[in-house]
Amino acid sequence: MSKYRIVIESGTENSNYWKDLWKYKGLFYFLAWRDILVRYKQTAIGVLWSVIRPLLTIFVMYFIGWLFGSKVPDGVPRILLVCAATLPWQFFSSSFSETSNSLIVNSNLLTKVYFPRLIVPASTVIVCLIDFLISFVILIGFMVYYQYIPDYKMLFLPLFLLLAIITSMGTGLYISALNVKYRDFRYIIPFVVQFGLYVSPVAFSSNDIFKSEKIPEYVKYIYSLNPMVGVIDGFRWCILGGETTIFIPGFIVSIAISILFLFIGIWYFRKMEKTFADII
Amino acid sequence: MSDTIIKVENLSKRYFLKHKNAEGYVALRDVITDKVKSFVSSKNKKQNPKSEEFWALQDVSFDIKQGERVGIIGRNGAGKSTLLKVLSRIVSPTTGRITIDGRVASLLEVGTGFHPELTGRENVFLNGSILGMSKFEIKRKFDEIVAFAEVEKFLDTPVKRYSSGMYVRLAFAVAAHLEPEILIVDEVLAVGDAKFQKKCLGKMEDVSINEGRTVLFVSHNMGQISTLCDQAMLLDKGRIINRDSSSKIIQQYYQGNNDDMSTSLVFNDANDKEIYFKSIKTVDINDDRCDNFAHDASICIDFQINSNQNLPDVLLGVHAYDKSDKRIFTTELPLTNVLKIGQSNNIKLIIPPNILTPNNYKFTCGLHIPNVQMIDEHRGICPVTIFDNGSKFANYNNLDYGCVFIDCKWDINSK
Numbered sequence: 001m002s003k004y005r006i007v008i009e010s011g012t013e014n015s016n017y018w019k020d021l022w023k024y025k026g027l028f029y030f031l032a033w034r035d036i037l038v039r040y041k042q043t044a045i046g047v048l049w050s051v052i053r054p055l056l057t058i059f060v061m062y063f064i065g066w067l068f069g070s071k072v073p074d075g076v077p078r079i080l081l082v083c084a085a086t087l088p089w090q091f092f093s094s095s096f097s098e099t100s101n102s103l104i105v106n107s108n109l110l111t112k113v114y115f116p117r118l119i120v121p122a123s124t125v126i127v128c129l130i131d132f133l134i135s136f137v138i139l140i141g142f143m144v145y146y147q148y149i150p151d152y153k154m155l156f157l158p159l160f161l162l163l164a165i166i167t168s169m170g171t172g173l174y175i176s177a178l179n180v181k182y183r184d185f186r187y188i189i190p191f192v193v194q195f196g197l198y199v200s201p202v203a204f205s206s207n208d209i210f211k212s213e214k215i216p217e218y219v220k221y222i223y224s225l226n227p228m229v230g231v232i233d234g235f236r237w238c239i240l241g242g243e244t245t246i247f248i249p250g251f252i253v254s255i256a257i258s259i260l261f262l263f264i265g266i267w268y269f270r271k272m273e274k275t276f277a278d279i280i
Numbered sequence: 281m282s283d284t285i286i287k288v289e290n291l292s293k294r295y296f297l298k299h300k301n302a303e304g305y306v307a308l309r310d311v312i313t314d315k316v317k318s319f320v321s322s323k324n325k326k327q328n329p330k331s332e333e334f335w336a337l338q339d340v341s342f343d344i345k346q347g348e349r350v351g352i353i354g355r356n357g358a359g360k361s362t363l364l365k366v367l368s369r370i371v372s373p374t375t376g377r378i379t380i381d382g383r384v385a386s387l388l389e390v391g392t393g394f395h396p397e398l399t400g401r402e403n404v405f406l407n408g409s410i411l412g413m414s415k416f417e418i419k420r421k422f423d424e425i426v427a428f429a430e431v432e433k434f435l436d437t438p439v440k441r442y443s444s445g446m447y448v449r450l451a452f453a454v455a456a457h458l459e460p461e462i463l464i465v466d467e468v469l470a471v472g473d474a475k476f477q478k479k480c481l482g483k484m485e486d487v488s489i490n491e492g493r494t495v496l497f498v499s500h501n502m503g504q505i506s507t508l509c510d511q512a513m514l515l516d517k518g519r520i521i522n523r524d525s526s527s528k529i530i531q532q533y534y535q536g537n538n539d540d541m542s543t544s545l546v547f548n549d550a551n552d553k554e555i556y557f558k559s560i561k562t563v564d565i566n567d568d569r570c571d572n573f574a575h576d577a578s579i580c581i582d583f584q585i586n587s588n589q590n591l592p593d594v595l596l597g598v599h600a601y602d603k604s605d606k607r608i609f610t611t612e613l614p615l616t617n618v619l620k621i622g623q624s625n626n627i628k629l630i631i632p633p634n635i636l637t638p639n640n641y642k643f644t645c646g647l648h649i650p651n652v653q654m655i656d657e658h659r660g661i662c663p664v665t666i667f668d669n670g671s672k673f674a675n676y677n678n679l680d681y682g683c684v685f686i687d688c689k690w691d692i693n694s695k
Contacts, residue, residue: 004461008369008378030409034395034402041397041438112392113410114369114384184308274372277365278295 017270021116031106031123036130050134054090058083058138061203070204076240077146083139084239085202085232087132088160092168092228093193095128099172100189103180107280117273118266121176125169139239153238160234163258167227170261177265177272180280200228205236210247220250227261230254284381285462285494286344286367291376293337293362293518336362338518340376346461349488349495351505351526353533354515360498363515364388364466367496382461382494385412390468391451396440400431400450403439407454421457428483429453449476456483463487466498478675481508502530502667503638503674527574527669534572534667547658554591555615555647556656558584558624562664565630571662574669575638575685579631581662585647587619593649598629601660603640608683615647634685638668 006016040046062082072078099121103110106120143150179185201209209215209223223229230251337359344350352360365371367378368386393410394403404425408418418425426432429449431442439447452468463484485508487493499505505512505526512529514521522532546559564570565578573579581598594615600608611629619625641664646657668674673681 004381004383006369006378006380006384008366008373008380010373010375026414027409029415030406034398034406037402038395038397108389109393109410111365111370112388113386115410182308182311277371 017116021118024115024119027115028119028123028126031119032126032130035124035127039127047134050131051138054086054135055138057090058086061086065203068204070208072205073207073240077142077148080139080142080146080148080240081205081236082203083142084236085200087135087139088164088231088235089197089200089202089228090135091128091132092164092231093196094131095125095168096172096175097189097193098128099124099168100175100179100185102172103176103276103280104183104186110280111277117276118173118269121172121269122169125165125172128168129165150239151241153241155238157235157238160231160238163234163255164228164231166262167231167258170258170263170265171227173265173269174261177269177276180272180276196226196228199223200226201232206233206247206250210250220247221253224250224253225257227254227258230258283346284343285346286342286381286496287379288343288367289341289377291337291340291363291366291378292335292374293359293366293371294374295334295336296331297334298331335518337366337373340518340520342513342520342523344494344496346382346494347488347492348511349485349497349509351509351512351529352496352498352515353502353505353512353529358515359518360515361388361466362518364464364496364498368464380462383412384462384464385455385458385460386464386466387411387455387458387468388464388466390448390455394439394447394451397438399438400426400435400442403450404454407451411455411458412460413458417459425450425453425457428456428479445476452476452480456480459487459491460493462494462496464496467500474676474679477504481675484508501674502533503670506530506668506670507674530667530669531572531574534665535570551586553656554589555585555587555594555619557645557647557658558586560584560645560658560662562662563628571664573664573666574633575636575666575671576633576669578633579636579664579666581629581631581643581645583627583629583645585615585619585625585627586623587615587621587625590619590621591649591655592616593652594655595648595650596627597646597648599644600631600636601642601644602683603642606683608636608641634687636666637673637681637683637685638666638671639683640665 040049043049045052058079062079065078065082072081102120102124103117109115109120110117142148175185175189206223206229210220224247231254233247233251233254340359340363352363354360362371364386365388366373367380368384368388370386370388391403391407393407395406398406404422405415405418408425409415413421426435429446429452431446431450434442434446439450442450455468465484481504484495484497488495488508495508497505497509509526511523512526513523514529514533522529524532547557559582561569561582562571563580563582564573565580567580567582583596585596596613596615597610598612599610602608613627613629618627642660643662644657644659645661646654648654648657671685
């Protein structure tokens with residue numbers, strides 16, 4: 001009997017929260033599965049959209065980079081430089097904006113059934129991750145076209161992907177919880193995403209910033225506060241190899257910020273979670 | 281105490297009602313302007329006129345033992361749904377403590393999480409997992425669920441193309457195949473046709489009786505409550521008023537609904553007539569004032585008749601009308617040599633149980649000499665409500681199945 005004992009009290013932490021999260025892994029799977037199934041229902045070209053959207057962004061960013069004459073390491077086609085940055089950026093921007101809205105989109109679930117609410121934003125990240133993996137064919141396509149062979153550093157790519165997941169998860173959790181209470185974030189998020197595309201090294205490379213003599217040192221650190229700088233630099237380092245270097249202190253700042261976001265995100269989400277059904 | 285499966289102690293739930301601002305959520309601009317306001321005028325710092333406390337549940341305590349089927353009854357806003365939401369861990373209580381020994385499945389809505397774009401098959405899996413079933417469990421019961429819902433042909437059609445009946449059937453079929461120790465159900469049976477409602481109720485009763493499942497059931501359909509539940513709790517304004525057998529609680533609920541009704545009709549304007557009604561009231565079989573009757577209880581009308589002189593051939597006539605003013609029956613009592621002159625006479629009409637079907641009724645009462653004179657008459661008085669206390673037609677609650685119950689005989693294979 002006591003196997004399933006549940007005690008509900010006001011104010012006390014649910015000590016079984018993480019165990020519950022594990023118990024509800026089936027729901028986690030089904031929510032992700034639902035979103036993937038639904039995503040391209042009743043579309044003519046379906047899953048191709050996960051390729052076309054980043055591809056168009058790549059072309060635009062390629063053009064902007066070329067227009068402003070950002071530097072490209074020797075022997076690396078510009079399009080690969082842009083591609084290696086656009087894909088993780090797209091993953092971050094879509095999962096950030098979709099997790100932020102995920103609780104509101106699923107409000108009918110939140111007010112009618114119990115489950116650890118963390119499942120909702122987490123499964124949204126997974127859906128975006130799958131989109132990202134599909135869009136990876138673009139990069140492979142360009143690599144084949146330019147006959148570009150990556151070296152052993154490619155093996156570290158999953159680590160940077162993990163960093164991208166942590167970053168989008170942390171920020172997404174925090175904003176999604178805030179969004180339940182203050183719908184203002186619905187309007188802030190698209191702006192942040194749009195703004196982020198230009199302050200992150202997508203069209204240009206971080207080397208342009210770090211190696212510039214004109215830019216003062218403290219601006220370089222402020223620039224590194226953007227956790228996506230670390231992610232994108234990491235991606236480029238893995239894919240494009242030796243010519244691209246990582247600005248180590250900036251990189252550490254980026255990682256630290258990502259992890260900090262994750263902890264703050266989880267902490268705030270857990271704190272607000274109990275009131276979601278009341279205020280959504 | 282080992283068989284107590286749900287223990288609720290001093291449970292309260294507070295909400296803050298927002299005035300002026302109708303939106304359910306807070307906008308950042310309000311927070312900022314409020315902060316500024318309270319900074320400027322420190323007078324209303326403590327009292328925010330925009331919000332008001334509202335206790336949806338107040339100091340609720342009860343125990344439920346394993347295998348009990350408890351109905352929760354109350355008017356709209358009595359706190360029934362809030363109670364179920366707190367028990368299902370959807371909202372957290374403001375004070376109090378709940379201990380639950382078992383797996384809970386709550387059904388607060390039919391088809392929670394159904395996605396219109398997904399097919400019936402996909403939705404069964406999705407909804408099942410939302411309600412807490414494992415993938416394996418759903419697979420095992422899939423055929424049973426589909427058969428119960430009677431939608432085999434449309435399994436691969438998106439549910440947005442389903443008729444609402446099919447949708448509800450499929451949604452309830454998934455829920456009906458849950459196997460928790462405790463099932464919490466909130467008015468979900470209000471949808472769907474009568475036949476399917478009956479099927480669902482039967483299924484719920486089945487699992488409860490055969491497998492010792494505990495059921496908490498909220499409904500406004502008293503017939504369903506008395507069919508399914510052996511006990512009931514009456515909630516009003518967030519408090520538990522009473523807990524007893526379901527028929528007693530239903531009676532109390534209906535009684536409480538009409539406490540603004542006059543206790544009896546007293547007439548003072550006819551004192552000069554030869555014979556007249558002094559008062560008329562409806563009472564139950566124990567002579568207690570009552571205007572809500574179970575379908576299986578006697579309805580009594582208590583007359584006080586004063587007679588000033590002995591008239592020959594006077595009749596007391598009573599017509600019963602239903603709510604659409606259709607005359608249901610007439611009954612008469614000859615009063616010749618029955619009344620005592622110059623004093624009050626007490627006469628009681630007893631309408632036998634199991635005759636009138638659940639509905640609202642009114643009566644017209646008259647003292648008359650047939651075809652000669654109407655002496656005293658009161659039209660459309662003594663409104664009563666007859667409620668279903670678990671009749672065999674309880675599930676046809678919204679349908680007209682006639683004015684009277686008749687215990688007909690059937691002869692099968694007689695030729």
